[in-house]
Amino acid sequence: MAAALAGVQVGAAIVATRFVIDQTGPASLGMMRYLIGALFLLPFVLASRNLRFARRDLVPIALLGIVQFGVTIVCLNFGLRYVPSARAALILATFPLLVMLLAALWGRERMTGTKSFGVTLTVLGVAVALGERALTAETTPSEWIGAVAVFLAALFGAGCSVLYRPYLRRYSTLPIGFFAMTASVMFLAASAWFEGMFTRPLHITATGWVAVGFIGISSGVGYFLWLWALNHTTPTRVTVFLGLSPVTAAILGAVLLGETVTPATLGGLGFILIGLWLTQRPATLPDDLTTEPPTLAEIRHEDGTRRPPMPPPT
Template identity: 25%
Template sequence: MKRSDAGSMLSVAAIWGASYLFIRVGAPEFGAAAMGGVRAVAAAGLLLPLLLWRGQLGALRKHWRGIGFVGVTNAALPFLLFNFAALTIPAGLSSILSATTPLFAALIGAIWLGERLTLTRMAGLSLGFGGVVLLVAGKLHFLPQHDMLRTVLASLACLAATLLYGISGNFSKRYLAEAPPLAVATGSQMVAAVLLIGPALALWPAEPPSAKAWGAVLALAALCTTFAYVLFFGLIARLGASKAMSALFLIPAFGVLWGCLFLGETFSLQMGLSCLVILAGCALTTGLVEPSRWTVPFLTRRA
């Protein structure tokens, strides 16, 4: 791998890790719906000129049905869910929970697309979800019942968002393989903007958001959605999807780091161990680490 590609992967991970920091800063002032709407509108406004410049508007028209589904499952709903979670749990915890995306993607791929489910991948799934239980249980310890319920709901919101990412990824793999990634990214943000603009206006905060909150949501749209997508798509073109996806494994580390540095969040030994367990599970599930190639026959079928 070239140094420039390694630097791009590190940049993508650092930027996407920072997204939870920006969400944590902006969500309390905007609210989940308003922040999601502003993010989607701003990202669509930034991506559309790039799409037109690349001459890919025709691809958007051709694949608009599939792109519309991705806009719901990969943008609109996850935006709302992560924003809701940020009202309760720290940015570092959200970023660690988001690391379950490869687990859900692999599980859905096995059930829906008939991808092989080896013993190694099964062990990875079990290990990864065990890490989630360890992480959430550690956060619930000693919490009052009211805070415990809010933490559980926020954690479930993060997991629901990563489940949607897994659905969207497998859907794109099956139905949007021929669509240019930039067209999918732009179209999905446009769909999310259309879906979220109404709720955003209806639930706009009575107290005007501060300049800090506006800066966070605009940075989220410009840096974490637009710029990072361009970098990521370039990696996919040069390295392939599987290698480019390995950048996801670094996101929790950056998410925790930014939360500790800029928000004063605490990082416990329990969080560190849970993060390692989840990432180990993801590595086994995605084949990054493959100690065996045994296959469970009754869980293997052709697509």
């Protein structure tokens, strides 16, 4: 359920981003998005009183946050300037496949025929639902640049989804999300400076600010749900629910922008639901081949044996 809600949140954020992106820069919007998201999470983090990490993990978690929230969102926001929402959604639909391939390549997850077929059906469902709208418009060179940017966003996000899991097993979900998001805000603030966010007046309408606020708050909630889901199941099973995001974008586009929901959209949703069901079926063997690579402290035990990682400071 948490992964499904996160998938819906991504679709809603795409629609809101598409609405407001022409009023600000990609990095500026990203900074506002995650600054609001971090401030929204701050009271819950303070209430938990659990924001301490081992020193060796500070830099990796911060770098993952910068890539996940900073680089990824700049690529996505930049791409949405040139790529129609439907086409961007089709590109983002490769996210589960990228996660599955990277997780298998890095030895974090076992590939099964059923899981592969389920992910493929999910991507096929998105293609059926949005393909007739996404593939009819003539593609311009700028749209190709935007398409590459959106694909890079999917690739970076997929890599982070796989690499987060060892840290999610050491620490609570909420502190990791807050720390990673805060690290990305500092990175995005530097990028926003070059866009002139701090040197020129902002030209965002009242409705645009509502969209920015929605994007920020929903990102804080959605990312907490995302990390919680990653901590309770495999990366592929979580990210496959992103297949719900483009369908959500299509439905919201129909409600808010007067776009038509076609039979292809409903048919694609059927493929997505079947694919989600297949990926959630329990396997006879565990999905994870490895839990996490050994740390330097583990390797250096005198007897040469691996030991469980040291618990984080309390």
